[in-house]
Amino acid sequence: xxxxxxxGIQPSGILHIGNYFGAMKSSIELQNQNPGETYxxxxxxxxxxxxxxxxxxxxxxxxxxLDYLACGLDxxxxxxxxQSDIPGVCELTWILNTITGLGFLERxxxxxxxxxxxxxxxxxxxxxxxxxxxDILIYKSDQVPVGKDQKQHLEMTRDLAIKFxxxxxDVFVVPEPxxxxxxxxxxxxxxxxxSKSYNNTIELFGEEKAVRKKIMSIPTDSTPMEAxxxxxxxxxxxxxxxxxxxxxxxxxASRYRAGNFGYGHAKQALFxxxxxxxxxxxxxxxxxxxxxxxxxxxxxKGAERANRLAEQTLDEVRKAVxxx
Numbered sequence: 021x022x023x024x025x026x027x028g029i030q031p032s033g034i035l036h037i038g039n040y041f042g043a044m045k046s047s048i049e050l051q052n053q054n055p056g057e058t059y060x061x062x063x064x065x066x067x068x069x070x071x072x073x074x075x076x077x078x079x080x081x082x083x084x085x086l087d088y089l090a091c092g093l094d095x096x097x098x099x100x101x102x103q104s105d106i107p108g109v110c111e112l113t114w115i116l117n118t119i120t121g122l123g124f125l126e127r128x129x130x131x132x133x134x135x136x137x138x139x140x141x142x143x144x145x146x147x148x149x150x151x152x153x154x155d156i157l158i159y160k161s162d163q164v165p166v167g168k169d170q171k172q173h174l175e176m177t178r179d180l181a182i183k184f185x186x187x188x189x190d191v192f193v194v195p196e197p198x199x200x201x202x203x204x205x206x207x208x209x210x211x212x213x214x215s216k217s218y219n220n221t222i223e224l225f226g227e228e229k230a231v232r233k234k235i236m237s238i239p240t241d242s243t244p245m246e247a248x249x250x251x252x253x254x255x256x257x258x259x260x261x262x263x264x265x266x267x268x269x270x271x272x273a274s275r276y277r278a279g280n281f282g283y284g285h286a287k288q289a290l291f292x293x294x295x296x297x298x299x300x301x302x303x304x305x306x307x308x309x310x311x312x313x314x315x316x317x318x319x320x321k322g323a324e325r326a327n328r329l330a331e332q333t334l335d336e337v338r339k340a341v342x343x344x
Contacts, residue, residue, distance in 0.1 A: 022056030025198070026161035028063040028103065028152075031080035032072075035087050036221035037294075038206035038214030041262055044091060046200055047165060051097035058098045059159055059326060060088070062319075065103045065110075065151060069144040070134075085315050087224060090305035101322030103155065108330040112154040113147075115337060116180055119187065120150050124179070129172050153177040157192045158330045165198040188340035191333070206262065209238045211255045222259075225305055228295070235291045236284075245282035256286045263293035 027047045035044070051058050064081050072080075081102065093100060103109060125131070128149050135141055144151075156164055156177050166174050174197045181192040205213060208220025215221070222234055238256055243249055251257040251273040261269045272289060275281045308315065338344045 023054060023162040024057045024059070024159060025050055025054050025163045025165070026059045026061075026156055026159055026195075027165050028061045028066070028155055029084065030063045030067050031077065031084045032067060033080060033216050034083065035224040036214060036216070037224055037259075037262070038208070038221060040091070040224050041206050043165075043167070044088070048088070048092050050165070051094055056162070059161070060093065060098050060100050061106075061155070061322075061326070062102045063155070066148065069142065069148055070139060071142075082312070082315070085319060086305060086308055089308055089315065089318065090225070090301050092301070095318045095322060099322045099325040101319055101326050105319070105323035106158070106326055106330050108327070108334045109151070109154050109158055112158050112330075112334060112337060113151045115341060116150050116153055116157075116184070117147060119183055120147070120180065124176070125149060128176065149173055149176045150180070153180045156195055157181055158333050159326065160193040160329070160333055161195050162193060163196050163198050165200065168199060171197060171199065188337075191336050191340050207255055207258050209234060209255075211239075222294070225298070225302060231294065232291050235294070236287050238287060240283040243283075246280050248279040249276045249281070249283075251276040254283075254286065256283065256290050260286070260290045260293055263290075263297040268293070 027050070029043070029047070047060060062081050062084055064077060067077055067080075085100070088100065089095075125146055130148060131141075131146055134145055139145065152173050153176065156174075157180070164174055164177075174195065178194050181194045185192055185194075208214035208218055209222065210218065210220045212218050212220060222231060226234075240254070240256070254276070257272065257276065260272060264272070272286070276286070335344070
């Protein structure tokens with residue numbers, strides 16, 4: 021049965037390879053796996069909850085669109101658009117707010133985590149799950165890909181959809197999660213999970229010399245070059261296997277175990293694998309960067325498609341609650 025699948029991503033900074041292998045790659049692959057409709061939006065309204073600089077938000081949103089298209093997103097197969105280009109989302113958020121209890125929102129992990137990290141609380145941050153619910157429900161999404169750490173958000177969306185349907189009739193589809201067990205946890209240059217907050221990232225489309233310098237600076241132990249090494253305990257090898265084929269991975273593991281193979285050699289192999297893997301995408305990105313009008317046209321057409329669907333749902337919602 022054909023499904024409508026929705027994914028959103030925040031333009032919160034420059035993408036790194038952890039973003040690519042953690043979620044980006046699988047969200048792009050959905051367009052070829054899903055026989056139904058696929059929607060992907062840039063969650064710029066969500067980004068406002070942490071008060072970014074306006075110029076940063078604009079730059080990150082533009083760069084996010086550029087990177088996704090360079091990595092293979094096909095606007096003919098996926099409706100690609102900015103969240104802020106769908107005005108109905110804000111109207112639906114308000115309507116959903118009126119059936120959302122304070123205790124319900126106080127249980128949200130994301131709010132607690134942000135406060136624990138020192139973010140100044142605001143109402144947008146507090147009611148973040150309601151905006152997320154509106155994003156999902158306005159398109160009557162059947163399925164939403166989420167990581168294990170985001171599962172609560174979708175559970176809250178399901179709860180709001182069920183509550184609304186019980187109060188006003190069956191308007192919303194109650195969405196199901198797509199939780200991939202195979203999503204890679206990408207190690208950073210320090211061995212922790214790759215994250216901008218740890219300053220341990222390798223940029224997805226970083227400048228070649230800068231990427232090489234970062235890879236060559238990955239910390240290693242003091243095992244002599246001539247001594248055998250365990251690839252399974254090496255962060256360089258863990259990163260290499262993301263880019264390499266099983267045959268290439270096996271060959272490099274053998275060189276580790278044989279000895280007379282230094283960490284400098286391993287870093288060079290990682291850098292070459294990184295450059296080879298992203299070569300065609302980097303070329304595509306250079307071409308797209310010269311034509312910003314194309315990117316805006318893709319987002320405009322995606323928004324047109326999304327708005328048609330959103331307005332149909334909103335019309336049902338308005339009638340259901342008595343606004344029509």
